[in-house]
Amino acid sequence: MATLERMDWYDIARTTNWTPKYVQEDELFPPELSGTMGIPLEKWESYDEPFKQTYPEYVKVQREKDAGAYSVKAALERAKIYENADPGWRSVLKAHYGAIARQEYQASQAEARMARFGKAPGQRNMATLGMMDEIRHGQIQLFFPHEHVSKDRQFDWAHKAMDTNEWAAIAARHMFDDIFAARNATEIGLMLTFAFETGFTNMQFLGLAADAAEAGDWTFSSLISSIQTDESRHAQIGGPLIPILVANGRKAEAQKLIDIALWRSWKLFSVLTGPMMDYYTPLEHRKQSFKEFMQEWIVTQFERSLLDLGLEKPWYWDHLLDEIDWQHHGMHLGVWFWRPTVWWDPAAGVSPEERAWLEEKYPGWNATWGKCWDVITENVVEGRMEQTYPETLPVVCNMCQLPVNATPGPAWRVRDVPHMHNGRVYHFCSEGCKWVFEQEPSRYQGHLSLVDRFLAGMIQPMDLGGALTYMGLAPGEIGDDAHKYAWADAARAEHLKKAS
Amino acid sequence: MALFPLTSNFEGDFVLQLVAVDTENTMDEVASAAAHHSVNRRVADRPGYGLRVRRQGSKDLIPRTMKVSESGLKPMECIEVIWEAPAAAR
Numbered sequence: 001m002a003t004l005e006r007m008d009w010y011d012i013a014r015t016t017n018w019t020p021k022y023v024q025e026d027e028l029f030p031p032e033l034s035g036t037m038g039i040p041l042e043k044w045e046s047y048d049e050p051f052k053q054t055y056p057e058y059v060k061v062q063r064e065k066d067a068g069a070y071s072v073k074a075a076l077e078r079a080k081i082y083e084n085a086d087p088g089w090r091s092v093l094k095a096h097y098g099a100i101a102r103q104e105y106q107a108s109q110a111e112a113r114m115a116r117f118g119k120a121p122g123q124r125n126m127a128t129l130g131m132m133d134e135i136r137h138g139q140i141q142l143f144f145p146h147e148h149v150s151k152d153r154q155f156d157w158a159h160k161a162m163d164t165n166e167w168a169a170i171a172a173r174h175m176f177d178d179i180f181a182a183r184n185a186t187e188i189g190l191m192l193t194f195a196f197e198t199g200f201t202n203m204q205f206l207g208l209a210a211d212a213a214e215a216g217d218w219t220f221s222s223l224i225s226s227i228q229t230d231e232s233r234h235a236q237i238g239g240p241l242i243p244i245l246v247a248n249g250r251k252a253e254a255q256k257l258i259d260i261a262l263w264r265s266w267k268l269f270s271v272l273t274g275p276m277m278d279y280y281t282p283l284e285h286r287k288q289s290f291k292e293f294m295q296e297w298i299v300t301q302f303e304r305s306l307l308d309l310g311l312e313k314p315w316y317w318d319h320l321l322d323e324i325d326w327q328h329h330g331m332h333l334g335v336w337f338w339r340p341t342v343w344w345d346p347a348a349g350v351s352p353e354e355r356a357w358l359e360e361k362y363p364g365w366n367a368t369w370g371k372c373w374d375v376i377t378e379n380v381v382e383g384r385m386e387q388t389y390p391e392t393l394p395v396v397c398n399m400c401q402l403p404v405n406a407t408p409g410p411a412w413r414v415r416d417v418p419h420m421h422n423g424r425v426y427h428f429c430s431e432g433c434k435w436v437f438e439q440e441p442s443r444y445q446g447h448l449s450l451v452d453r454f455l456a457g458m459i460q461p462m463d464l465g466g467a468l469t470y471m472g473l474a475p476g477e478i479g480d481d482a483h484k485y486a487w488a489d490a491a492r493a494e495h496l497k498k499a500s
Numbered sequence: 501m502a503l504f505p506l507t508s509n510f511e512g513d514f515v516l517q518l519v520a521v522d523t524e525n526t527m528d529e530v531a532s533a534a535a536h537h538s539v540n541r542r543v544a545d546r547p548g549y550g551l552r553v554r555r556q557g558s559k560d561l562i563p564r565t566m567k568v569s570e571s572g573l574k575p576m577e578c579i580e581v582i583w584e585a586p587a588a589a590r
Contacts (some may be wrong), residue, residue, distance in 0.1 A: 016529040030526035197579045330514050337542070374512055379540070393535050395516035395576075408542070416507055416516055416556055416578035425576065427507065427516075451518055455505055455576070 005103065005238045010052055012083070014125045017045055029431070033117040039248045047240045051233045057289070062136065067227045072222040076405065081217055082148060088280040088347030089215050089481040090152075094278075095207070095344045097158035099168065099272055102139035102322060103176050108179035110133035110188045114288035123237055128186075129410050130193070130234030135297035137227050139290075144223055153476045157343035167341060171401035174447065175268055179261045186241060187257055195237025195261035197300050198305070199269070201231035207277060207293050217283070219249035223460050242309040251311065258278040259314040260439060262302065263432040263443050266320060267400035274328025275335060278358065279349030282348030282480070289361040316432045321375030325362065327371045330405035337376075338390050339479040340464065341471060350377070352490050359400075364411075373410035382489040393467070396449045398426040400431035421445060504568050506530065507578040509556060510538035515576065523569040526560045527553040536583040550584040 010270045020028045025041055036044070053061075082090070111134055114127035145158040161169045180192035205228035212221035221257060235447035245254040277290040288296070299321065303313055314320070331449040336346040349374045350358075358365040379387040397418070404427065406414040417428040421441050427449075437444050455461055501526055510520040518538050521530050526567055531551035539545050552561045556578040573579065 007546050334515055335540075370513070371512065371544070375540065375542050375544050384540075387541050388521050390517075390537070390541075392520075393518045393520055407514040408512055410512070414509050414514060414516060416509065418578065425574065427576065427578075454518070 006052070006054055006057070006088050007411060010054065014046070014121050016121045016124070017041055017119075026272050029119055030044075031184075031238075033113065034119055035117075035186030037186070037245070037248075037250050037253060038248065039244065041117075041119055043117035043248055044123075044244060045121065045349050046108040046245060047122045049122040049126050049240055051126070051236045053126075053129060055129075058132070059231050061228075062132070064182065065229065068138070069140065069222050069226040069487065071131060073147075073219045074217050077147065079155075081219065082151075084226040084453070085215065085217060086282045088282055088349065089217065089285075089343060091344040091347055092208070092211075092276045092280045093148075093217075093220060094152075094154045094157065094340075095276065097141055097145040098161035098343050099153070099172050101138060101145070101158045102135050102162040103172065104138035104141060105127055106176060106181050108132075108138065110134075110192055111234070114185045114188050118189070119185075120241070123185070123241065124188060126234060126237045130237060133230040136198060137230065140223060140227070144219065154343050154345070154479075156478065159347075160472070161343060164273050165450070165453075166471040166473065167396065167401070168335075168341065170269070170450060171396075174270065174401050175264050176400075178443075179264060182247075186245075189238040189380075190239045190257045191261035192238075192256060193235050194242070194350060195258045196265045197231055197235035198238075198263070199265055199302065201228055201235050205231060207265060207273070207288070208299070210287045211281045211285055214287060215282065235326070238307070239309060244405040246310040255314075256439060258306070258311065259316070260372055260436050263316060263320075264322070267402060269298075270323070271331040271335070271402050275332035275346070278328065278361070279332050279354075283354055283357055286357075288364065290328055291361065291453075314355055316435070319430065319432055326368075326407050327405075329362070329365070330407070331402065332371060333369065334394055334403040334405055336396065336481075337388070339481065340389070340468060341473065342479040343473065343477055345479050348376075348485075348487050351487040354487070368407050368409040368411050377488050377491050380485050381492045391464070393451055393454060395427060396451055397429035397433050398447070398449050398452075399436050399444065401449055402429065404429040409462070411444065504573075505576050506534075506568075506573065507576050508534035508537065509576055509578055509580045510534055510543060511580065511582045512543040513538040514542065518576075522568050524568065525568050526565050527568075527571070530566045530568060530579070531581050534579070538581075546583055548549055548586040549584075552582055552584045554582065 029036060036339065108131050111127045115124050115131050118124045118127060141298060142159055145155045146156040162173060179196055182189050183191060205224045209221050209224045209228060212224065219446045242254055265465035274290045277286065277293065306313060335342055336348055339346050355366060355370060376388055379385070396402060397404055404414070404416060408414070417430060417434050419428060419434050419437065422445065424445070428437065448456065454462065454467070460466050501522060504521050506521060508517045519534050520535065522574050525533070529552050531553050535551055552564070554561050561573050
């Protein structure tokens with residue numbers, strides 16, 4: 001029997017809105033879950049998803065993708081790629097899995113909320129597929145690292161991280177809860193899929209896939225390429241919502257939601273992806289600097305998309321462009337210096353050759369960030385290791401939950417952005433994070449940062465040991481320098497030459 | 501006498517840090533407590549230089565002998581700890 005071409009029946013098949021007879025429209029689509037901002041049902045029917053896929057097509061393609069990724073893994077399990085990989089690369093894997101895998105499950109629930117409560121039929125169809133995508137991403141990114149748990153307990157954090165009070169896990173939870181776990185169907189479409197996934201897909205999955213292939217890690221490369229093709233489909237759920245909101249007088253609301261999510265996503269990129277690309281990935285395998293990647297794939301793309309869809313550049317655009325130059329250097333230095341508090345081994349990435357690369361990509365790096373690393377390097381060379389560890393906590397931002405930091409050295413520009421609300425002083429890292437708080441203080445005001453918890457006596461004893469216990473970091477899991485300080489060998493040799 | 505947390509922004513360093521002092525500590529002692537977490541860890545020492553404390557955003561240095569309890573500083577307020585050139589430090 002001849003079958004119709006997909007586009008001959010797709011529109012009819014997914015036009016599943018009807019006029020409710022036994023309940024009110026608001027009972028079928030409660031505004032707090034649908035997020036429809038008073039826009040009636042029929043207006044949402046103009047939603048036109050750019051990527052159309054049917055369920056049979058989806059199942060066929062996904063089956064092939066899964067078979068591909070799992071067969072690459074099976075074929076390479078005995079190739080000792082992991083054992084022979086650079087320790088910096090192993091840290092990329094650990095950080096990635098811990099921060100992302102469990103959040104994929106959370107994302108599947110957000111997609112499910114769109115699949116049920118979205119008023120646009122096309123959005124519901126896309127989100128049904130997106131929901132299954134995210135379940136797959138959760139499962140595959142827990143299964144792949146599990147292979148390494150018996151060799152390295154830090155890989156256990158792929159599953160464990162989100163159940164702990166480890167600081168990076170708190171930061172990731174705060175951000176993901178805000179942009180999708182606790183949002184309605186419209187907000188999820190704009191904040192998770194449009195703002196976060198469009199950027200994150202490109203940043204974490206496209207950039208890292210290229211680095212993985214360069215590093216010879218075909219298992220990870222095929223895994224994240226497999227995920228990236230899903231993301232590039234369901235990341236398109238949010239875009240078609242924007243013209244509907246703009247046409248119905250809700251441009252300001254759409255703009256605000258996207259601006260919040262994009263700023264919050266940027267902060268996560270700066271601590272997770274920035275160090276991976278510019279410090280952890282072995283020098284010879286780096287394709288682009290984090291800054292180059294951000295400029296090409298995030299800044300340019302977002303600017304174009306926002307304007308094309310009838311929105312404006314976020315008010316903080318100049319702040320973002322400025323931070324791209326330096327924020328991730330500070331996140332990296334912070335993660336490395338407080339290395340016992342993470343579930344991976346940070347790669348310092350500051351050998352003379354790596355510093356030359358950093359100076360080339362970020363002119364002025366040696367005169368700023370390099371000044372701090374000079375002191376650290378000298379301590380390592382002189383064996384003053386206790387001076388390379390912290391004895392206190394960094395003050396973290398009450399929005400992004402990340403250390404408040406900025407450019408050091410003679411160009412010192414670190415500052416606190418305090419804000420008084422209901423008698424409590426909140427500390428922010430930037431005008432962007434403070435602005436997010438001000439948009440809906442009641443949403444954020446009750447949260448305690450790690451420093452707030454410390455001062456409230458929730459971390460006992462009040463020392464590094466107490467903090468590590470609070471964070472769930474056991475011996476064998478706490479981070480240390482990925483290369484056992486080999487990056488300081490050249491400085492050590494220089495030092496010995498001078499002494500002789 | 502009571503523990504008093506402050507936010508230290510140390511000149512030349514890259515990050516704000518929690519510094520626990522006492523309400524009876526002088527500004528010189530506060531500066532020294534802040535220096536413990538920055539100098540020779542990520543900030544090179546400057547022999548001969550002194551250290552002074554000021555509120556973030558203010559150009560006015562808080563007198564060296566003033567106690568925390570007399571300074572009007574609030575818990576977790578951000579202080580800037582800055583180097584003072586040898587001539588001025590004398």
